[in-house]
Amino acid sequence: MGDQISEQTINRLSLYLRFISELDATGVRAVSSKVLAAQFDLNAALIRKDLSHFGDLGVRGVGYIVKDLKHRLRQILGLNRHLNVAIIGAGNLGLALADYPGFRQEGFRIVALFDSLSTKVGGQSRGGVRIHDIGELDLVTRRERITIAVIAVPAAAAQMVVNTVVQTGIKALLNFSPGTLRVPPEVKLKSVDVTVSLENLAFHLARN
């Protein structure tokens, strides 16, 4: 198991976890794949298939036990430990991401911002994340046990920054710059492409 899990399945596991956590917080004890299907506008069989990759999580006639499923999803997604994240680029986007409240509740900790501008270095985000000089990336990454880097620099600088980050040994990158970036095969790069999402909306507007 593991290798054949699609990116789509992994993304859906995150969505399930979000909803299951809400259910748990409101005291719900069990949930069926039908309820999950209605919530996400998906087929119940698809949801059962997504979850069956990771063993037999359902209980016949009951559905999924909310607390168990939450625990298992967190485990599957590698969220049963804190993950320390660095943000490269302390512009508006980097500062917005540094204080994004969603990260904390999911077990991610933004431990450092990095920038090359001396006027920014030594400052901090509104939420108190300190801005370091990019030259200290290697040092701070080791000290703070950073395993994920978020790339929030202008497109022209992005590939160079990615190369620097990869050299420190960080194996997981979340990229917000437009355009294609290259990483070695052992490094996982996910891109959040705002233009693709906007163009998807434009497509739907053009059709209607």
Add this chain to the structure above:
Amino acid sequence: MGDQISEQTINRLSLYLRFISELDATGVRAVSSKVLAAQFDLNAALIRKDLSHFGDLGVRGVGYIVKDLKHRLRQILGLNRHLNVAIIGAGNLGLALADYPGFRQEGFRIVALFDSLSTKVGGQSRGGVRIHDIGELDLVTRRERITIAVIAVPAAAAQMVVNTVVQTGIKALLNFSPGTLRVPPEVKLKSVDVTVSLENLAFHLARN
């Protein structure tokens, strides 16, 4: 045609357009599905299938004529006209998005920011996008012919803001708030969920 086009196909069309535009800018005149496949780490047959939804765009023995394909992709994606975009929420994220250079080159125009804080209203982003009072949304939307709204407000306010936006008649929303938001069936909502992307990275880190 149209209804059976998947979201994945639409998203890939955006990526093809990005690369085709780069090829065009560097003077390349024709490109094969094999070259596109290598660029995107996809199967050439999948790329031909994506493009065949929209008529016979390839030329036998030549591949795709770059200028023609670019023109056709822009048309398919509804980018052959300017699309005016409003950003709701003038915090760090809203301000970052307002000045995001990628939007302009793709034909999107950020024409207004909105916020409810009187200390922000009347100000502008670094790039010169003016911040309006959210109470003026209806008026400014009509005046500026806004067709897309970007939701960049805290999660607790998001559903209320979405309802207000939908009431103005805007049919396309790009959401940056975490959590599930409801819109009527005639409205298209795309969510950019940063936590899902980070959890996808966490999954890969946990496996390796």
